[in-house]
Amino acid sequence: MDLLGDQWTLLVMREAFAGVRRFDRFQAELGIARNTLTERLDRLTGAGLLDRVRYQDRPARYEYPLTDMGRDFFPVLAAIIRWGDQWLADESGPPRLLRHVDCGESTSAVVDCADCGGAMTAENVVMEPGPGLSL
Template identity: 55%
Template sequence: MKRTSLANWPCSLARTMDLLGDWWTPLVLREAFYGIRRFDEFQQELGIARNTLSERLRRLVEAGLMEKCVYETMPVRHEYLLTESGRDFYGVIATMTAWGDRWLAGAAGPPIVARHDTCGHDADAEVVCSHCKQPLTSQNVTPRPGPGYPPKLLERPNIRRRFHIDDPDRQPADLT
């Protein structure tokens, strides 16, 4: 059964989920953040089937989050290194972990804590406004079409409702 691609949706979350595709991909990235680089190490740490791991690593390399580099020539062996794009995914992993720590950890507390090396304290990820640094919540954020949103879609009634385009009380002033 072929899955529907979300790669061309006008939504960065949908495109990201299209890339991730399943639960193994973020776990492969988590292991890369722990310093795992070699196929056998990923396989051993995750207990993932070799064919599944091969596919996930191939997809991460193809998407530019990891690069496959030769570390031995006889026989040829590769390691998988995070690219700039892959390293930038750390915030996603940290935010998902913080949510899990809050809502899924048992009474004993989070199973893993993140030590911020710069200040020496344990830290949780927070999502804040890039301008004022205040927390972003579903109650204080209003989605609106950005410059990459397809203009043709803005003609659809359901999209106009989603972004409150016909509601002058909720419409952002600079949205045309």
């Protein structure tokens, strides 16, 4: 499945993390066509990242809150935001800031080793076949 293969999917997830839950708000925030948004929301709910909860019967309207699986996607999105801020932002600065609620500071994602806490980079990490790899 090509779940995250386009910009709209990542932007829908970004808005979900910003607290957007309703179709019309997603559409207003993103300027996305209704059919494209419907397809992305269907894809994200089908994959388990968003839930679909009815909040009105007539007409039927739904909210799309993050699931546990969706909330667990945050570090991935934060890393993509950090990369975009470093390589794609213009001179006016990044379009969104991540503020750590616990300390109040603006921050960015880092990837550290879960065992020793050291920074993980392309230069100091190797990928090896894991037990789930079948040839």
